[in-house]
Amino acid sequence: QKEVEQNSGPLSVPEGAIASLNCTYSDRGSQSFFWYRQYSGKSPELIMSIYSNGDKEDGRFTAQLNKASQYVSLLIRDSQPSDSATYLCAVKDISGTYKYIFGTGTRLKVLA
Amino acid sequence: DAGVIQSPRHEVTEMGQEVTLRCKPISGHNSLFWYRQTMMRGLELLIYFNNNVPIDDSGMPEDRFSAKMPNASFSTLKIQPSEPRDSAVYFCASSSLSGSSYNEQFFGPGTRLTVL
Secondary structure: OOOEEEOOOOEEEEOOOOEEEEEEEOOOOOOOEEEEEEOOOOOOEEEEEEOOOEEEEEOOEEEEEEOOOOEEEEEEOOOOHHHOEEEEEEEEOOOOOOOEEEOOOEEEEEEO | OOOOEEEOOEEEEOOOOOEEEEEEOOOOOOEEEEEEEEOOOEEEEEEEEEOOEEEEOOOOOOOOEEEEEEEOOEEEEEEOOOOHHHOEEEEEEEEOOOOOOOOOOEEOOOEEEEEO
């Protein structure tokens, strides 16, 4: 059973702090990883994708990938109350299909 | 460019009625995915299509659910007969399978289904 694990939270951070969201996956051969943000009552919105070990930065967001340890993380710098949402980690299935395996999401609360 | 379009956005129906959800993928995308999201079970993949052909329907909960993709710009998800436990938000997503693409998926706004 392929799995993507996330802490459900809520993760509470003060405004201006760095929020760190973590995700582990079970399939060692996975190659493509994605972070989605989902506001309450809205659809998931793709915010980051990462395919190589190391860091990938986009504005206040940094995705980190460590394939040896099978984890991927998302850092949000200078957190704002508007970042309060559920963050879903997704891993592309490697069995020749085009499915994503989603984690259950981490709820982030940024306190003003 | 328009994103993934879904209709209706909200549907309230009574148990036993037929429900049809509709999706128009992003133009040029050749893969389409139907998901269901509930608080209890999170985001579940129901079925996905590649070039209008169903590839994996192992997530379809039972025979009451069916999905079609008659052409590259339209798909339907039908529930007949509907039951209260089908109440959820149903999302459609699409992606492009070009040779060098890593298959990023983009979601539609969802249809919130309530079965009374």
